[in-house]
Amino acid sequence: MRVGHLRRNSIVLGATTAVLGLLFLYPTSTNRVGGPAAPAASAGVVSTVPGHxxxxxxxxxxxxxxxxxxxxQLQVTINSSRITAVKTLTAPSSGDRDRAxxxxxxxxxxxxxxxxxxxxxxxxxxxxFTSDGYRRSLQSALDTAHFTK
Incomplete structure (x- = not known):
């Protein structure tokens, strides 16, 4: 009886290892760094409109x-020293999971x-990963606009 448990545990452990190995080799997303990416919009000031x-x-x-x-990649609108809008220009979207x-x-x-x-x-x-990229692009835009809180 004890040998049966060891054998079953070995089979379960082996199957678990195989599944984890496949997940490591084949991640669920198909859009990774280093692959083709959507063209980025030019970074920097897009427009400045003087107001009253x-x-x-x-x-x-x-x-x-x-x-x-x-x-x-983000586009940030700053009005009167306040962030008034943040628009996403590019985000991970190559697979259903990325879009979700x-x-x-x-x-x-x-x-x-x-x-x-x-x-x-x-x-x-x-x-x-999306949150980290969002923060980095946002900080880049704020730095370019010389925005300080």
Whole structure:
């Protein structure tokens, strides 16, 4: 009886190892750094429009931030020393899972950025790489605009 348990445990362990090995070799996303990526928009100031009362609106593209699952690039609108809009120009989207994660995480990250008025925002659970790329592109845009909180 004891030998049967050892044999069954060995089979289960072997099968588990094989499955984990396959998951490591074949990740669920097909868009990884180093592969073809969507062309990035030029980073830098897109426009500056003077407003009344000495206010101005500046629109800036952040650098495209490469992540494990694809690039993330943002466009930030700053009006009167406040971040008023954050638009996603590029996000991981090569597979169904990438699109689902982006659809879930990007609105949360956008709200966080508008609330924090900086790139110091929390990582969205389940979207660690996208969150990191979002922060890096956002910080790049804020640096280009010489934005300080």
């Amino acid at each position: 009362g000495g206010q101005r609106t500046t629109v800036v593209n952040g650098q495209s931030a490469l992540t494990r699952y694809g690039p993330v 994660i982006s659809a879930f995480a990007l609105p949360i990250l956008q709200r966080e950025a508008l609330t924090a008025q900086s790139a110091t925002i929390d990582t969205v659970s389940g979207a660690t």
